[in-house]
Structures are given as structure tokens and as C-alpha cells.
Amino acid sequence: MKTNSPLMKSVLMASGLAAVFGLSALLTASKMPRKYVAHEWGTFTSVQGGDGALLDWRPLETARLPGFVYDWTHPGLNRQAAGGFAPGGVLTKRVMITLQRMETPVIYFYGDEEQTVDVEVKFPQGQITEWYPQAAQIGPSTVPIPPAIAMLDNYVHKAGVKPAFTFASLLRNKPVSDSRARWQNVRILPAKQHRELARSLPLDRSGSHYFSARDTDADYVRVNSLVATNPLPEHEQFIFYRGVGNFATPLRVTMNAGSAVTLANTCQAPLVHLFVLGLEGKAGGYSEVDRLAPGEQLTIDLARIQASAPVETISRRIGERMTESLVSQGLYRREATAMVNTWKDSWFAEDGVRVLYLLPRAWTDGTLPLALDPAPRELVRVMVGRAEVLSPARVHKLSEELVKAKQGETAARERAVAEFRKLGRFGEPALRLAAKGMDGSAYQTAWTLLQASAKPAADTRPL
Numbered sequence: 001m002k003t004n005s006p007l008m009k010s011v012l013m014a015s016g017l018a019a020v021f022g023l024s025a026l027l028t029a030s031k032m033p034r035k036y037v038a039h040e041w042g043t044f045t046s047v048q049g050g051d052g053a054l055l056d057w058r059p060l061e062t063a064r065l066p067g068f069v070y071d072w073t074h075p076g077l078n079r080q081a082a083g084g085f086a087p088g089g090v091l092t093k094r095v096m097i098t099l100q101r102m103e104t105p106v107i108y109f110y111g112d113e114e115q116t117v118d119v120e121v122k123f124p125q126g127q128i129t130e131w132y133p134q135a136a137q138i139g140p141s142t143v144p145i146p147p148a149i150a151m152l153d154n155y156v157h158k159a160g161v162k163p164a165f166t167f168a169s170l171l172r173n174k175p176v177s178d179s180r181a182r183w184q185n186v187r188i189l190p191a192k193q194h195r196e197l198a199r200s201l202p203l204d205r206s207g208s209h210y211f212s213a214r215d216t217d218a219d220y221v222r223v224n225s226l227v228a229t230n231p232l233p234e235h236e237q238f239i240f241y242r243g244v245g246n247f248a249t250p251l252r253v254t255m256n257a258g259s260a261v262t263l264a265n266t267c268q269a270p271l272v273h274l275f276v277l278g279l280e281g282k283a284g285g286y287s288e289v290d291r292l293a294p295g296e297q298l299t300i301d302l303a304r305i306q307a308s309a310p311v312e313t314i315s316r317r318i319g320e321r322m323t324e325s326l327v328s329q330g331l332y333r334r335e336a337t338a339m340v341n342t343w344k345d346s347w348f349a350e351d352g353v354r355v356l357y358l359l360p361r362a363w364t365d366g367t368l369p370l371a372l373d374p375a376p377r378e379l380v381r382v383m384v385g386r387a388e389v390l391s392p393a394r395v396h397k398l399s400e401e402l403v404k405a406k407q408g409e410t411a412a413r414e415r416a417v418a419e420f421r422k423l424g425r426f427g428e429p430a431l432r433l434a435a436k437g438m439d440g441s442a443y444q445t446a447w448t449l450l451q452a453s454a455k456p457a458a459d460t461r462p463l
Contacts, residue, residue, distance in 0.1 A: 326382055
């Protein structure tokens with residue numbers, strides 16, 4: 001057979017690609033287990049009414065993520081979102097309505113020497129929506145096959161050849177059928193030996209809380225670029241990702257028309273370090289519950305704790321207690337402080353009723369399986385659950401203002417818009433509760449007021 005025939009060229013190309021991928025697999029398999037520590041923290045946020053039923057909501061953020069973070073509007077590597085969370089093939093939180101927002105999990109690494117680790121996180125009941133550095137695999141996703149590769153496979157097929165593989169299967173970037181992210185060959189660079197990398201970490205002017213997570217002693221990580229036209233590696237002080245999902249967390253919170261909040265543990269493990277907050281008009285209070293046994297219920301009267309101190313005092317006190325709680329679960333103090341600083345404006349300063357608590361490790365491992373290869377000497381995973389409660393009293397007050405606004409009362413319209421602004425990303429589910437029983441025209445008025453309370457488009461990049 002002539003070596004310059006199309007078929008022989010196909011065979012030679014296949015042999016070359018197989019050799020390259022075989023060498024890559026050999027190099028990956030050659031990683032030797034080393035001693036290192038991995039610590040992770042993150043949050044799961046849900047919103048509900050007083051009856052305890054979780055509400056669908058659009059998980060918009062009040063703070064922007066840096067522009068260098070990857071999401072499904074720019075996932076890179078010619079990938080496109082797939083699956084139930086990707087209507088029309090475009091995945092942004094502006095079009096998604098979900099029950100849970102998985103916010104800012106970060107994975108830190110600590111080691112005495114440089115080493116290489118593969119990191120894979122799965123999210124079976126949800127979708128990872130943002131990540132950094134670039135992941136070698138992210139899904140569910142599809143990858144269009146380049147026309148030249150498709151034509152080559154078609155030519156081989158028509159020639160009657162039955163190879164053990166297709167050229168499309170040799171492509172580095174492949175479709176991913178399940179919900180997961182995988183970072184391959186993550187290089188851990190000890191901070192003490194690579195202090196100069198602090199100046200190499202990406203920055204932008206977003207003012208995002210993202211950067212608070214860097215205020216630790218964690219080592220740097222380096223991930224080589226997977227784009228041939230951009231060979232520069234990406235550096236960070238952690239692996240970062242976020243997501244959304246449709247499932248319940250193990251704490252059920254109900255609230256009556258007065259001020260009684262009832263906590264119920266619905267899982268088989270105890271819940272620890274629960275904080276019940278009631279904040280209104282730059283003042284409020286909180287109550288701390290050390291432990292809630294499986295199946296146990298506990299009622300707390302918010303009337304006894306609300307307006308007990310200015311919000312600045314509450315933020316400082318509960319921030320200190322939350323930090324101690326996170327440390328007790330295995331996080332280093334600087335990690336715990338970084339987590340509290342990331343979320344303190346949202347957790348401890350926004351008006352409303354909410355419960356913060358530590359999720360059981362078994363629940364986290366089942367909901368968000370994490371695999372590290374080689375395995376670390378120590379793995380700590382601490383997730384905080386946030387149950388945002390739209391109290392019956394608040395919903396009733398909003399409903400009254402919407403009715404008055406429909407009747408043309410200007411002051412009521414202004415009060416409704418102000419309330420929606422305070423509710424932020426929880427405004428839409430609050431509207432649905434408040435608008436129950438309204439006719440179509442009244443609901444349209446309420447929806448118009450909700451839209452009027454929204455920030456300008458330039459400040460609401462989907463996160």
C-alpha cells in the first residue's frame with residue numbers, strides 16, 4: 001500500500017496520536033503518593049416560606065465573580081452545556097430556577113514539597129456552574145467534533161476499515177455525560193518556596209468576595225493551560241467551583257404567624273452549631289443551638305432575641321462564634337476566618353430571618369463526592385447550610401403594600417420597591433408567596449415593581 005494514500009495517512013496519524021496519548025497516560029500513572037493535606041469549605045443556600053417548603057428561585061448573586069472565572073457563557077475548549085440545567089444549550093443562573101445554590105466551595109492544599117494531584121468533584125443532583133482554574137473535564141457538556149475529524153472517521157468507515165477507535169475518541173476534549181468537574185495534574189507549590197506567585201495570581205476590579213478566600217496560608221496550585229494558543233499556566237491558591245441543584249438539605253425550618261421558629265433535623269446524623277438570626281433595620285439578635293439530634297425538633301422565639309443589639313455588634317459576635325465552630329470541625333483558623341469574611345455581609349447584615357448550621361460530613365460526601373489522587377494524609381470538608389426564611393409576617397406586609405400599589409397609592413409602590421431591594425435575590429419567591437390569590441392585573445403590577453427594584457444590567461452579571 002502506498003504511504004501517501006489517504007488510508008495509509010489515516011493509519012499513520014492514528015498511530016501518532018495513540019503514541020502521544022499513551023505517553024500522557026504513562027506520565028499520569030507515574031505520580032507517586034506524597035503527603036499533603038486538603039481542606040474544603042463551602043455553603044448551600046435555600047429559601048422557603050413559613051411552612052418549611054423549599055421555594056424555587058433564581059440564584060442571582062449580589063456580588064460579581066471575577067471575569068477570569070469560567071462559566072457556561074465562556075467555558076473554554078469549545079464546550080457547551082448539556083442536560084436539564086441548560087435550556088437552549090446556554091447555562092446561566094438568569095434562566096435557571098432551582099432549590100439550592102452551592103456557593104463558593106474552595107479546596108486548599110498544604111504540603112512540604114511539590115507534588116501533583118488529580119481532583120474530581122461530582123454533583124449528581126445538580127450542575128457545576130462556575131470554576132477556576134480551567135477544568136480538564138466539566139459536565140454534563142457536549143463538544144462539537146471538528147469537521148475534519150468527522151470527515152476522517154467517515155472516510156475510514158466508508159473504506160471498510162474497522163479500527164479499534166475513532167479519531168474523535170482521541171480528541172483530548174471529550175463530551176462529559178454526568179455532572180462533575182475534573183482538574184488533572186494539579187501542581188501543588190508550597191507557599192514558603194514560591195512566595196513570588198502571590199504577585200502572579202489573577203486580579204480584576206470587580207471587588208468580589210472571591211478574593212477573601214485567598215487570605216490563608218494555603219499552598220499555590222498550578223494548572224497547565226489546555227489551549228495550544230495560550231500555553232501560560234493558571235495559578236491560584238485553591239480550586240474554586242460553584243453550582244445549583246434541586247434537593248433538600250437536612251434541616252427543616254418552619255415559622256408561625258408570630259415569632260416562633262421551629263428547627264427539625266430530618267437526617268440520620270446530628271446537626272451541630274446552629275445559629276438562628278433575626279435582623280431588621282440595622283439591628284437584631286441571634287440564638288445558638290449546639291446540637292440537634294436526628295429527628296429532634298426545637299422551637300425558638302425570635303421576639304426574645306430580635307433588636308437586642310446593632311447589626312455591627314451582632315456581626316462581630318456571631319462571626320467570632322461561627323469561626324470557632326468552623327475550627328472545631330477541622331478548618332485552620334485562617335481558613336475559617338476567610339470563610340466568615342467571604343459571607344459576613346450576606347449572613348450577618350441582610351434583613352430577614354435565617355438559620356446557619358454545619359452540614360454533616362456524611363451528607364456532604366454523599367451530595368458532593370470528592371476524589372483526590374493520590375489521596376491526602378488528611379481531608380477536611382466543612383459545609384454551611386443557610387436556610388433563608390420568608391416569615392409569614394413579612395410576606396403579609398408585602399402583600400398589603402402590593403394591593404395598595406395596585407390601587408394607585410404612590411407611597412405603597414415605593415415601600416414595595418424598597419422591600420424588594422432588601423430581599424435582593426429572594427425577591428421573586430417572596431413575590432410568589434405575597435401574590436397568592438391576586439388577580440392577573442395585580443400580579444402584573446407586583447412583577448413590574450419587582451423589576452423596578454432590580455439593579456442595572458451592568459451590575460448584575462450572572463454568577
